[in-house]
Amino acid sequence: MTDTTTTPVDRARASDLGPFARFLKATELDVRMLGMVSALVIIWVGLHILSGGLFLTPRNLWNLSVQSASVAIMATGMVLVIVTRNIDLSVGSILGFCGMVMGVMQAQWLPQVFGIPLGSPWLWILALCSGLLVGAAIGALHGYVIAYMGVPAFIVTLGGLLIWRGGAWWLTSGQTVAPMDETYRLMGGGPQGSIGATWSWIVGLIACVGVVWMLRSDRVQRQRFHFPLRPLWAEAFLGAVACAVILGAVWIANSYGWPIGIVRRYMQENAIVPPEGGLFIAHGIAIPVLMAIAVGIVMTFLTRRTRFGRYVFAIGGNPEAAALAGIATRWVTMKIFMLMGLLAAVGAAISSARLNASTNALGTLDELLVIAAAVIGGTSLAGGAGTVLGAMLGALLMQSLQSGMVLLGIDTPLQNIIVGFVLVLAVWLDTMYRKRV
Amino acid sequence: MVPLAPTPEVPLVEMRDISIAFGGIRAVDDASIDLYPGEVVALLGHNGAGKSTLIKILSGAYKRDTGTILVNGEEVAINSPRDAKKYGIETIYQTLALADNVDAAANLFLGRELMTSWGTLDDVAMEAEARKVMGRLNPRFQRFKDPVARLSGGQRQSVAIARAILFNARILIMDEPTAALGPQETAQVGELVKQLKSEGIGIFLISHDIHDVFDLADRVCVMKNGQVVGTAKTTEVTQDEVLGMIILGKCPPGAIPGPGAMKAAA
Ligand SMILES: Nc1ncnc2c1ncn2[C@@H]1O[C@H](COP(=O)(O)OP(=O)(O)OP(=O)(O)O)[C@@H](O)[C@H]1O
Ligand SMILES: [Mg+2]
Numbered sequence: 116m117t118d119t120t121t122t123p124v125d126r127a128r129a130s131d132l133g134p135f136a137r138f139l140k141a142t143e144l145d146v147r148m149l150g151m152v153s154a155l156v157i158i159w160v161g162l163h164i165l166s167g168g169l170f171l172t173p174r175n176l177w178n179l180s181v182q183s184a185s186v187a188i189m190a191t192g193m194v195l196v197i198v199t200r201n202i203d204l205s206v207g208s209i210l211g212f213c214g215m216v217m218g219v220m221q222a223q224w225l226p227q228v229f230g231i232p233l234g235s236p237w238l239w240i241l242a243l244c245s246g247l248l249v250g251a252a253i254g255a256l257h258g259y260v261i262a263y264m265g266v267p268a269f270i271v272t273l274g275g276l277l278i279w280r281g282g283a284w285w286l287t288s289g290q291t292v293a294p295m296d297e298t299y300r301l302m303g304g305g306p307q308g309s310i311g312a313t314w315s316w317i318v319g320l321i322a323c324v325g326v327v328w329m330l331r332s333d334r335v336q337r338q339r340f341h342f343p344l345r346p347l348w349a350e351a352f353l354g355a356v357a358c359a360v361i362l363g364a365v366w367i368a369n370s371y372g373w374p375i376g377i378v379r380r381y382m383q384e385n386a387i388v389p390p391e392g393g394l395f396i397a398h399g400i401a402i403p404v405l406m407a408i409a410v411g412i413v414m415t416f417l418t419r420r421t422r423f424g425r426y427v428f429a430i431g432g433n434p435e436a437a438a439l440a441g442i443a444t445r446w447v448t449m450k451i452f453m454l455m456g457l458l459a460a461v462g463a464a465i466s467s468a469r470l471n472a473s474t475n476a477l478g479t480l481d482e483l484l485v486i487a488a489a490v491i492g493g494t495s496l497a498g499g500a501g502t503v504l505g506a507m508l509g510a511l512l513m514q515s516l517q518s519g520m521v522l523l524g525i526d527t528p529l530q531n532i533i534v535g536f537v538l539v540l541a542v543w544l545d546t547m548y549r550k551r552v
Numbered sequence: 553m554v555p556l557a558p559t560p561e562v563p564l565v566e567m568r569d570i571s572i573a574f575g576g577i578r579a580v581d582d583a584s585i586d587l588y589p590g591e592v593v594a595l596l597g598h599n600g601a602g603k604s605t606l607i608k609i610l611s612g613a614y615k616r617d618t619g620t621i622l623v624n625g626e627e628v629a630i631n632s633p634r635d636a637k638k639y640g641i642e643t644i645y646q647t648l649a650l651a652d653n654v655d656a657a658a659n660l661f662l663g664r665e666l667m668t669s670w671g672t673l674d675d676v677a678m679e680a681e682a683r684k685v686m687g688r689l690n691p692r693f694q695r696f697k698d699p700v701a702r703l704s705g706g707q708r709q710s711v712a713i714a715r716a717i718l719f720n721a722r723i724l725i726m727d728e729p730t731a732a733l734g735p736q737e738t739a740q741v742g743e744l745v746k747q748l749k750s751e752g753i754g755i756f757l758i759s760h761d762i763h764d765v766f767d768l769a770d771r772v773c774v775m776k777n778g779q780v781v782g783t784a785k786t787t788e789v790t791q792d793e794v795l796g797m798i799i800l801g802k803c804p805p806g807a808i809p810g811p812g813a814m815k816a817a818a
Contacts, residue, residue, distance in 0.1 A: 339676065340677070340679070340680040342679065342680075419673075420673050421672060421673065422665055422673065425658060425662075428653060430651075431653065432652045432653035432699075433649070433650065433652055433653075435649065436649035436650055436662075437663075438613075438633070439649045440633065441633045442663050
C-alpha cells in the first residue's frame with residue numbers, strides 16, 4: 116500500500132472483481148477450504164433432517180468428535196506423505212501393532228517381568244512411550260527402505276501392512292489384551308476422559324486469545340516490511356468467526372451431560388446429596404479430541420513455519436529442484452515416514468484406550484480412511500499440495516457420513532457403497548476446481 | 553591445460569580433464585575449461601553437446617567420473633549442490649529447477665531460509681528480500697503470493713536468475729538464462745551480466761544466440777559430442793569461425809584447439 120512506484124503491475128485489478136471475490140481477496144480465505152466447510156455443513160444439516168433431528172445434538176456431535184480423533188491425527192501425517200508423492204498403506208497395521216505393544220506392556224510385561232504394581236503411573240507412561248517409540252521406529256524403517264534403498268513407498272508399506280498386522284497377532288498369539296490401565300483409558304474419552312465444563316471454557320478462551328494474538332502478530336510483521344495489509348474489517352471478521360466457532364464448540368461439548376447412571380454412582384462415591392431436578396455434570400472437551408487438536412496445531416506449525424515443512428512441500432513440487440537446492444531429500448523423506456509411524460502410535464493409544472482393549476484387529480482398514488480423509492481434505496495425489504486442517508476436516512467429514520448412516524439405520528454394505536461414492540465424487544470436484552484455477 | 557590469457561592471476565575456476573558417462577554415452581569426454589574473475593566465458597555447441605552436463609558437474613548436480621576441479625588454484629571436492637554453493641558457485645539451470653508449488657520468495661531461499669530468532673521461517677523477511685532482488689531484475693513483477701507454477705515462463709526465469717544472484721555468487725553459471733525472456737527482459741539480463749562482471753564475478757554463459765555471446769562474452773568455448781573443440785577470445789575469431797567450430801568442429805587459427813578439434817586440418 117505504501118508502494119508508490121509508477122511501474123504498471125502485472126496483477127488483476129481489484130475493481131474487476133465481484134463482491135464475493137473482493138471479500139475472498141480481502142480475507143485471504145482459501146476457496147477450497149470454504150468448499151469443504153460448506154460440504155460439511157450441508158451433510159450435517161442433511162443428516163439432521165433425515166434422522167428426524169438426531170444428528171445435530173450435543174451427544175452426537177460429542178461422539179463424532181471422539182470417533183474422528185484417531186483418524187484425524189493420522190491424516191495430518193498422511194498429508195506430508197502424499198505431498199511428497201508417496202503413500203503409506205501400513206498405518207492401520209502400525210496402529211494395530213503399536214496398540215498391541217502398549218496393551219501387552221501395561222497388562223503383562225511391565226507388571227510381570229519388571230514388577231511394576233498395577234495402578235502405578237509408570238505403567239501407562241512406560242506403555243505409552245514404548246508404543247510411540249515402536250511406531251517411530253517402524254516408520255523410520257519404512258522410510259529408510261523407501262528413501263535410501265529406493266523401493267517404492269507403495270510396495271514397502273504394502274509389505275508393512277501385512278507384516279505388522281501379522282506381528283500384532285504374534286505378540287499375543289492372537290489373544291485380546293484387556294483391561295487397560297485406569298489412567299491410560301482417559302485417552303479414550305468417555306465421562307472420565309473429558310475435562311469438564313470449567314476447563315473446557317478455559318481452553319476455549321485460551322484458544323480465542325491465541326487466534327487474536329496470531330492475527331495481530333501477522334499484521335505487525337507485515338507492517339514492519341510495509342507489505343499490503345488486510346483491511347481491518349476483514350481481520351475483525353476472521354477473528355470473530357474463529358472465536359465464535361471455538362466457543363460454540365465448547366458450548367456444545369458442555370451441553371452434553373454425563374449419563375444418569377454414572378452421575379448417580381459418582382454422587383454415591385463422593386457422598387453428594389442430589390439437588391432438585393438431578394445433577395448435571397457436563398462432559399466438556401474429550402481428551403482424545405484435545406490430543407487431536409494439539410497434534411493439528413503442532414503439525415500445522417511444522418508444515419507452515421519450519422524448514423522441515425518447507426522442504427516437504429518443495430520436494431513434493433519438484434524433487435529434482437529440491438535436491439539441486441541442497442536439500443537432503445532422502446533424510447526428509449525418512450523423517451516423514453518416522454512421523455507417520457509416530458502418529459499411528461498416537462492413534463493406537465486413543466483407539467485401544469477407547470476400546471479398553473488391544474485386539475488383533477485394531478485399526479483394520481484405517482489406512483483407507485486416513486488416505487481418504489487426506490484426499491477429501493484437498494491433498495493432491497500428484498504431490499505438492501495439501502493442508503493439515505483440510506485433512507482433519509476430511510476425517511470429520513468421513514466420520515460424519517459414517518455415524519450419520521448408522522443413525523439412519525443404513526446397513527453396512529450400503530454404507531460402504533456411499534462412502535466409496537463420496538470419495539470419488541469429492542476428488543472429482545477437487546480436480547475440476549484445480550483445472551479452473 | 554595452460555591458461556589462455558597471459559594474465560598472472562590464478563583462474564577463479566578450472567575444470568581439468570572432466571569426463572562423465574551415462575550408461576554407454578560419454579556425455580562429457582576429457583573436457584577442460586577455465587574462468588577468470590570478472591570474465592564471461594560462453595559455452596557453445598549443438599544440442600546434446602554436453603554443455604549442461606559439464607556445468608552440472610561444477611554445480612554439484614552430477615558426480616564426475618574423472619577429472620579435477622580447482623577453485624582459486626586449489627583442488628576442491630564438489631560432490632553435492634551444497635558443496636558448490638559453499639565455494640560461491642551459483643547456477644541458473646536450463647530447467648530452472650524451481651519448486652512449482654511454492655511462491656517466489658520460498659524458491660529464492662530454498663535450502664537457505666531466513667529464520668527468526670525463534671527458529672521458525674521468517675517469511676516476511678524473505679519476501680522483503682525477494683521484492684528487493686526482483687525489483688532489480690523485473691520491476692513489474694508483483695506476484696509474490698502465487699506459487700511459481702502460475703507465473704509466465706519469463707517470470708519463472710526471472711525468479712531463477714534472482715535466486716542465483718541473491719547470495720553473492722563469485723562464480724555464476726547461466727544455462728540459457730534468456731531462452732524464455734522478452735526483448736526488454738533479455739536486455740536487462742545483459743545489463744546484469746555486465747554489472748556482475750564489473751564486480752569481479754566470473755560467469756559461465758551457455759547460449760545458442762551467437763550475437764548475444766559476442767556482445768557479452770570475453771571468450772568462447774565450443775563443445776561437440778562431449779569434447780571441447782576449442783577455446784578462443786571473442787576478439788580474435790569471427791562469428792562465422794565460431795559457427796564453423798560448432799557445426800564442423802573446425803578449429804580456426806585464432807583459437808586454442810581442444811581434444812575435439814577436427815584433425816584433418818593438421
Ligand atoms: N541424466 C542423464 N542421463 C542419461 N543421459 C544424459 C543425462 N543428462 C544428459 N544426458 C546425455 O548427455 C548428452 C549431453 O547432454 P547435455 O544436456 O549436456 O547437452 P547440452 O549441450 O546441454 O544440449 P542443449 O543445447 O540441448 O541443452 C546428451 O546425449 C544427453 O542425452
Ligand atoms: Mg543444455
